Structures are given as structure tokens and as C-alpha cells.
Amino acid sequence: MIEDKNQGRTSLSELGEFGLINHLTQYFKIKNPATVKGVGDDAAVLEASEKQTLVTTDLLIEGVHFDLSYMPLKHLGYKAVMVNLSDVYAMNGEAEQITVSIAVSNRFTLEALEALYAGIQLACDTYKVDLVGGDTTSSNKGILISVTAIGKANKGDVVYRSGAKETDLIVVSGDLGAAYLGLQVLEREKQVFQVNPNNQPDLDQYTYLIERQLKPEARKDVPGLLKELEVKPTSMIDISDGLSSEIMHVCSQSKKGCKIYEDKIPLDPQVISTCEEFNLDSTMIALSGGEDYELLFTVSIDDFEKVKGNPNFSIIGHITAEDQGMNLVTRANQEIELKAQGWNALKEE
Amino acid sequence: MIEDKNQGRTSLSELGEFGLINHLTQYFKIKNPATVKGVGDDAAVLEASEKQTLVTTDLLIEGVHFDLSYMPLKHLGYKAVMVNLSDVYAMNGEAEQITVSIAVSNRFTLEALEALYAGIQLACDTYKVDLVGGDTTSSNKGILISVTAIGKANKGDVVYRSGAKETDLIVVSGDLGAAYLGLQVLEREKQVFQVNPNNQPDLDQYTYLIERQLKPEARKDVPGLLKELEVKPTSMIDISDGLSSEIMHVCSQSKKGCKIYEDKIPLDPQVISTCEEFNLDSTMIALSGGEDYELLFTVSIDDFEKVKGNPNFSIIGHITAEDQGMNLVTRANQEIELKAQGWNALKEE
The missing domain is CATH 3.90.650.10 (PurM-like C-terminal domain)
Structure with a gap:
């Protein structure tokens, strides 16, 4: 997880919102058969299941939850996923999907977001979860990440x-x-x-x-x-x-x-x-x-x-x-x- | 949807994070039998179903998506829910649950958040969806709302x-x-x-x-x-x-x-x-x-x-x-x- 400090400087507005989402998510492969449709429609579609569904969400905000002067963006992406998967495991379940919404000020370049998504992808690959949706927008100040994780557990296995x-x-x-x-x-x-x-x-x-x-x-x-x-x-x-x-x-x-x-x-x-x-x-x-x-x-x-x-x-x-x-x-x-x-x-x- | 302009000034830090969530969500009643467990655990638990699950998420940020000088907070809460439900209906599905995460700067009082949640609750009541989770934190500037909506559709009914x-x-x-x-x-x-x-x-x-x-x-x-x-x-x-x-x-x-x-x-x-x-x-x-x-x-x-x-x-x-x-x-x-x-x-x- 070493970041290239010699980052390029591609402005986010050059891609536009949909171009940006496509660019950042293009290398994410669907791993769970339960993920019928991931990124790219109004909503993700998940297969019907005999198991109960678990849903949890967490918000990480620059200056409140992390400091980018010592938190590399790739690590931030990884950690934002971990925080949410942890909640699914705490129900005694298995995590299968996440959505990731980000808001970034114009101080962030495309290369910075690529580093963030590299961390999200590493987390998805390591923990076998699929990125199935999200939202990408601008913020007035700093960066924030909102992740929702979705998991499954047999009805009798859920622990409260x-x-x-x-x-x-x-x-x-x-x-x-x-x-x-x-x-x-x-x-x-x-x-x-x-x-x-x-x-x-x-x-x-x-x-x-x-x-x-x-x-x-x-x-x-x-x-x-x-x-x-x-x-x-x-x-x-x-x-x-x-x-x-x-x-x-x-x-x-x-x-x-x-x-x-x-x-x-x-x-x-x-x-x-x-x-x-x-x-x-x-x-x-x-x-x-x-x-x-x-x-x-x-x-x-x-x-x-x-x-x-x-x-x-x-x-x-x-x-x-x-x-x-x-x-x-x-x-x-x-x-x-x-x-x-x-x-x-x-x-x- | 008339707001009381003569708001009280209760500081959010007086309640703490868990006190605040409990306070804001106490009057939300579960309406869908599929909602097994809503707010209050590591994750929400939704009943198993023969239908496919739909998941969508949107982020609304002050100064980017809305201007509080003419958007009353109650309306903002209502609209934040609508934006997400609309995506579920666009899949030809029925919306059943939402999670709501908010980040607010210390210029916002408890009374302001009560107005926001009154709008969220009105939307939940009118559209028969359950608030099942979320996150509440502070921001350095302004207010933002991240909503995830979860819905259902028969497998053959989903429209892409x-x-x-x-x-x-x-x-x-x-x-x-x-x-x-x-x-x-x-x-x-x-x-x-x-x-x-x-x-x-x-x-x-x-x-x-x-x-x-x-x-x-x-x-x-x-x-x-x-x-x-x-x-x-x-x-x-x-x-x-x-x-x-x-x-x-x-x-x-x-x-x-x-x-x-x-x-x-x-x-x-x-x-x-x-x-x-x-x-x-x-x-x-x-x-x-x-x-x-x-x-x-x-x-x-x-x-x-x-x-x-x-x-x-x-x-x-x-x-x-x-x-x-x-x-x-x-x-x-x-x-x-x-x-x-x-x-x-x-x-x-």
C-alpha cells in the first residue's frame, strides 16, 4: 500500500460525474452470485435469498474521522470498507455487497480518487464483497466517504x-x-x-x-x-x-x-x-x-x-x-x- | 410543513451520539413485516424473501445540492428520502427501508435536527418505509445527508x-x-x-x-x-x-x-x-x-x-x-x- 507521491493532476470536472464513476469502478469485478446487477442502473439488484439481509452504514469525514497528512488515501478507502464490514460480522453474518458515496472538494485530483478506489478495491477483493453502487459529488471542503454494507445470515444465526x-x-x-x-x-x-x-x-x-x-x-x-x-x-x-x-x-x-x-x-x-x-x-x-x-x-x-x-x-x-x-x-x-x-x-x- | 422559526438552542454535544440517535428516531415506528430489526444494533436485519433486493444511495450536500436559506430542514429531510425512493420505483420495485446518515457542524441545534427528522418521518409514513439505521457525526462545515434505500421486486418485474x-x-x-x-x-x-x-x-x-x-x-x-x-x-x-x-x-x-x-x-x-x-x-x-x-x-x-x-x-x-x-x-x-x-x-x- 505505497502511494505514488508524484501524482498527476487530472481535474475531476474533465470526466464529469458519470465518466468518473465509470472510470473508478471499471476494474471492480462482481464476485458474489447474489449480485445480479451492480453499478450502473438506478439501483443495484440482489438475488432473492432464504437468508436474512443485514444492512449497516457509516460515514467518515476528513478532519473528524481522519487526517490525510498521515492517512494515505488508499488506506482510507480500505478502512472505510472495514468499518462497515465489521458491523456485518458483528451480527454473525457474511458481508456480500457495499455501496460507496464520496464527496470531494476540487483540491482532489482524479489520481487521488484512483488511490482511494484502489484501497476500496483491495478491501473488496480480500473480503469477497462487491461494489454495487454509490454516488459521487463535490463538497465545499475536504473529502467524505459514506459506505453502506449489505450482508446475509441464516435466520437462526443472527446475533444481536x-x-x-x-x-x-x-x-x-x-x-x-x-x-x-x-x-x-x-x-x-x-x-x-x-x-x-x-x-x-x-x-x-x-x-x-x-x-x-x-x-x-x-x-x-x-x-x-x-x-x-x-x-x-x-x-x-x-x-x-x-x-x-x-x-x-x-x-x-x-x-x-x-x-x-x-x-x-x-x-x-x-x-x-x-x-x-x-x-x-x-x-x-x-x-x-x-x-x-x-x-x-x-x-x-x-x-x-x-x-x-x-x-x-x-x-x-x-x-x-x-x-x-x-x-x-x-x-x-x-x-x-x-x-x-x-x-x-x-x-x- | 411549517417550521417553527423561534427555535430552541439545545447543543448537540449535550446528548452525545447515541443519545442523539435515540432521541431523533424514538417516534419512528416499524411498518413493514420484513423489517426484523431497525435502528439500534450493529446492522439492521431484514426478513428473507423470494423477491430480489434493490439498493440505491444518494448524497445531498449543503451548498452543492441545497441552500438552507430557502430550503427548510423539514423539506430537506423529506426530499432526501424522495430522491432515493425514486430510484427504487425506477426499477419497478417497492421501497421498504432506508438508512439515513447525517453530518452536521456545530451551528446546528437539536431543534434543527428534529425538524430534519420530522421531514424524514413524514416521508417514511407517507411512503410506508422504515428507517432502519444510519450514522450521526459532526462535520467541519454545513450539513450533509446520505440516504440508502432498500426495496423489493419480483424477479421477473425488475426493469433495467x-x-x-x-x-x-x-x-x-x-x-x-x-x-x-x-x-x-x-x-x-x-x-x-x-x-x-x-x-x-x-x-x-x-x-x-x-x-x-x-x-x-x-x-x-x-x-x-x-x-x-x-x-x-x-x-x-x-x-x-x-x-x-x-x-x-x-x-x-x-x-x-x-x-x-x-x-x-x-x-x-x-x-x-x-x-x-x-x-x-x-x-x-x-x-x-x-x-x-x-x-x-x-x-x-x-x-x-x-x-x-x-x-x-x-x-x-x-x-x-x-x-x-x-x-x-x-x-x-x-x-x-x-x-x-x-x-x-x-x-x-
Whole structure:
């Protein structure tokens, strides 16, 4: 994912709206038999199915959700797709199609949009989803991307946020906090660059963190892994706003409480070392950092043997009665009430 | 659709993102049995179906697609839904669900968004569609709305742009050009207001034009009307960018030519009188104006008897061989090549 910095300068208005859409989507091949008609008509047409349809949408805005000074456009395109696929997988489904709408100011060239669509295409190819529609228009300022993902799941397989039961185990995939720390590293390097543009940053010790921030991968594998293990989660959600905020969604929609154990929260060694360097509390980062795009789910305690020891999963706590509240049990065995301090896209600047 | 100008000033950050979504969507009721789960989980869940699924999306941006100085937010919400439903009807389908994502700068209050959502809700109620998801975030400048509409059609009923055959009749619903002229009237009144804010405009003679611009209605009725008439169009498209641009899409995708007869293009009397007043050519306005949200379709000449004389439809021409080109036959019986001079969202300002 290396961008050509020596970009050409083809003005978007030279192609016009339809020319532009055709140009950007010409190399996208339809991969799913369920996609009857993709880009090019009033609406996409998807084949009838015995499965339920899943629909989710997310909006990414320059200056709010990303900073192009360290987010290459190809990565932005890839990430915009991941954010949405993650929501489909969080329903225990398979993603099949996306629509992508973009608005760009006239500072963007055709070559810039080609880089963006190269990232979208790489995501589509890797995750076997079809681009089936969208809209392309101009904006007064900056770039924004609105993606809608469409998926499928057997009726009995769909997992909601609301199904957690008392004594259920709370499980997360992968590890947490790295994407947020990657952002902190990139922000710091931006500051350094602004003071001394000749400084060559040495980012070797942060490679995992930066990759998690710039090229997150949605957990397409988890629904399949769970089927193999013959485990159907009782509830599931993706971790986009931080573990704390997500577990609170599950508990409030399930009308339950929870206990999360600080020493069980999975952290990558780079998260631990970088937290020490930045003088940050790694538990707080995992709880509130966001953008991990891991899955958080609950399983019956009867499934303990199937889940424990699986390298993809960490059991981090359990569901309690609602009146027990939502609590973190610290390493010192103290109980602290969980607070949602995750990302708030509407906070005052 | 009268807005309370004496709006309250509740800051959006007081509610936070999830509080805001809950607040804005609390009075939306699910109307379609196919909507299993709407707002409130990672993705919406739609029931399995023997029908094909239709998906379409459009993005509306302040300063590009609308001007809030004469577009009340309630109307904007309504129109954003119409633009998308129109695309579903243009596939000969029924719209069932929408997702709505918005980004707003901090100049917008909670009361402003309530007005926007009141328009969205009115559209949902009137057109029997369910709001099933979306995203709400902040923008650096202005407001934008991204809507995705989802619909259904029996497999054999879907009508593409590409099916027009030689000798097919070209038909439009309703009348054309009024929405564009409505915009011209509103733009003129804005100029007058800027010079003299005490001037009270008399807009009685433009009511239809202004309504077509500010509160367009998608042609939900047309697929049903065609079924009653036992007519299946060979091709169909909605008229959002002007008749000329749309007929050219049909012809190029069907690899055909066409003849459109100037004297057959349906015009409302207000279009004719206002074109005279503004010194505009009414045919040019109908061909290039856009935002009519009428349907343009082709039917076999065998269906002539079923369509002719129907007050909803006007037969305006016929499909020819591709090498005949795309032409307008004027009242003076001259043939002029059609040009797409419709609205281009990517034009340089």
C-alpha cells in the first residue's frame, strides 16, 4: 500500500460525474452470485435469498474521522470498507455487497480518487464483497466517504446485542488499544515533522500500532470460527468506540450487568511498551481507545471448554444481574464502575 | 410543513451520539413485516424473501445540492428520502427501508435536527418505509445527508435501463421542468431579500413550481399503475438530471437511438408562463432542468392502447436504431441532436 507521491493532476470536472464513476469502478469485478446487477442502473439488484439481509452504514469525514497528512488515501478507502464490514460480522453474518458515496472538494485530483478506489478495491477483493453502487459529488471542503454494507445470515444465526444472559462469559477477539496508540504515535510524528521536516522518524517499534490504525482488518473469520467451534454467541458487537462503551451497549440492551477483569484484557506487547513511553494507563487505553474493530461477544458458560485456550479469543469477564452494575475488577481486586469514555463524534472541539 | 422559526438552542454535544440517535428516531415506528430489526444494533436485519433486493444511495450536500436559506430542514429531510425512493420505483420495485446518515457542524441545534427528522418521518409514513439505521457525526462545515434505500421486486418485474427495443414508445409520468423553475424563482427571491429584507414576495403564481422544488414526490404509484394496465416497461429510469440526460442513459445502455417530439413533452401551465416571464425556452428547461423525479420508461408498441390517454402518462417519442442517433423533433419538424446538459455535481464553480 505505497502511494505514488508524484501524482498527476487530472481535474475531476474533465470526466464529469458519470465518466468518473465509470472510470473508478471499471476494474471492480462482481464476485458474489447474489449480485445480479451492480453499478450502473438506478439501483443495484440482489438475488432473492432464504437468508436474512443485514444492512449497516457509516460515514467518515476528513478532519473528524481522519487526517490525510498521515492517512494515505488508499488506506482510507480500505478502512472505510472495514468499518462497515465489521458491523456485518458483528451480527454473525457474511458481508456480500457495499455501496460507496464520496464527496470531494476540487483540491482532489482524479489520481487521488484512483488511490482511494484502489484501497476500496483491495478491501473488496480480500473480503469477497462487491461494489454495487454509490454516488459521487463535490463538497465545499475536504473529502467524505459514506459506505453502506449489505450482508446475509441464516435466520437462526443472527446475533444481536440484546441476548446476553447472567453467568455468560464475555469474550473478545484479538487484542485491544493498539489502533488508538497508533494514532497517538502518528499525531506525535506530525508535530515533529511540523517543527523539523527533515527529521526521519524511526517507527520500527510502533509498526503493529500504526498498522492497526491505518490498515485495520475486520474479523470476517470470527463467525466461521464460532461455527466450527459449534458456539453461537448470545450477544455480539464490534469494538469501534472502545471496549467500555461496547460492553455497556451489550449490558444495557440485554438488561444485565457485567464484571470485566483488568488482568484478562488482551494487550499486544507494543501496546504495553508504548503506554509506558507515553505515560498512559494501558487498561484505560484498551477500555476507551476505540477503532480496534475486534468483536466482543458473550457465550453460555456451557461453552467454556470450547472457547478457552483458543488463540483468537480471550475470556475477559462475565455477565451479572443488572443490579450488580457494570464493573472492572482491577489487578488489586478492587471494583470500579465502567464509564463510557470512548470516541464521541459530536463532542465540542 | 411549517417550521417553527423561534427555535430552541439545545447543543448537540449535550446528548452525545447515541443519545442523539435515540432521541431523533424514538417516534419512528416499524411498518413493514420484513423489517426484523431497525435502528439500534450493529446492522439492521431484514426478513428473507423470494423477491430480489434493490439498493440505491444518494448524497445531498449543503451548498452543492441545497441552500438552507430557502430550503427548510423539514423539506430537506423529506426530499432526501424522495430522491432515493425514486430510484427504487425506477426499477419497478417497492421501497421498504432506508438508512439515513447525517453530518452536521456545530451551528446546528437539536431543534434543527428534529425538524430534519420530522421531514424524514413524514416521508417514511407517507411512503410506508422504515428507517432502519444510519450514522450521526459532526462535520467541519454545513450539513450533509446520505440516504440508502432498500426495496423489493419480483424477479421477473425488475426493469433495467438497458432493455429498450427499436419501435418502443418512450413515456414519461407527470410533467417536466417545474422543479428547476421553482429553484430559479427561489433564487430570485433570495436576491430580492438580500437587497430589501422587508419586501414581501408574492409567490402565488409559482406555487406549483416551488412545491416541486421543495417537496418533490417520488412516483410510488407508477409501478402499481403499470401492473394494473398489464404493462411491463422494457426500460425505466427516474428523471433526476433532466429528460435529455436520462433518455441518453437509456439509449446508450440499450444500444439504441431515439426520437423525442418537442410538442409531446408535458409541461404545466406555470412552467409555460414562468418560462415566458424569465425569457427561458420551456423545452430546454424540460430537457435539462432536473429534479423532476418523474419516471421515464419505454413500452412495446403493442402496449400503445393501454398507455395512450392515461392522465398519468405522456408518450413523447419512440426508440430507433442506434445509428439514427438521439434526436429531438422540434415543432418546426427539424431534428436536433440531444445533448446532456443536465446538472453536473462535479462542475467547476
